[in-house]
Amino acid sequence: MVLPSHRLDPRMLRAWYAGSLALIAGTAVAGVVATLVVCWFKLPVLVPIVITGVVLAIELADMAISPRVEYATWRYEVTPTDVDLYHGVFVKKRVVVPLVRVQHVETKQGPILKANGLAAVRISTAGESFEIPGLAENDANDLRDRVAELARLAKEDV
The missing domain is CATH 1.10.287 (Helix Hairpins)
Structure with missing residues (x-):
């Protein structure tokens, strides 16, 4: 794997x-x-x-x-077709989110993330939301824009 x-x-x-x-x-x-x-x-x-x-x-x-x-287990990958998330402390969870199912993508930042110069990226489908919790602010914004663009392109191809 x-x-x-x-x-x-x-x-x-x-x-x-x-x-x-x-x-x-x-x-x-x-x-x-x-x-x-x-x-x-x-x-x-x-x-x-x-x-x-x-x-x-x-x-x-x-x-x-x-x-x-x-921190040691959290990993993610964005490909032209999906977002792959892997994380967990006691129970490891792997989720592959097809970009064609993405409805919207947002960044969010509470006071603790802001104080550390970080932001989270939330990817929402019709049924669930998935979050990548700790990226540098610029990286989070770039990832949000990239996922949104790839989702738009994936829906055009369908």
Whole structure:
């Protein structure tokens, strides 16, 4: 099996770590609030502390493993007939999207991607959307335009 050759921008690792840190911070804040509420009602504080600790431990373990494995496995390729995507941490997924089925292509950029100079490309068909999550902004725009043009040409050939 030959895998697609293009990889994500290495800055995507930072973006994934930043997203994980934001989730961890939100969990910690929720845990503190839950503990304060429990204290207010004079209930046992051990329950929210233990639950928060377990959730934080899971999130930290996920942050330590998932971004590196996801980055190592993420690959994509655009050919004149289709878009080939391969990714996954525990379950590897390979999707080949025929360009003739592409309805629209867009780039998107949230605050974490923007801070890292990255953007995502979303390819939509009638049934689903597929996303390439971490490309340099210029590369994402070029890829969006290329996929849109190839999709248009594929539909003209049908």
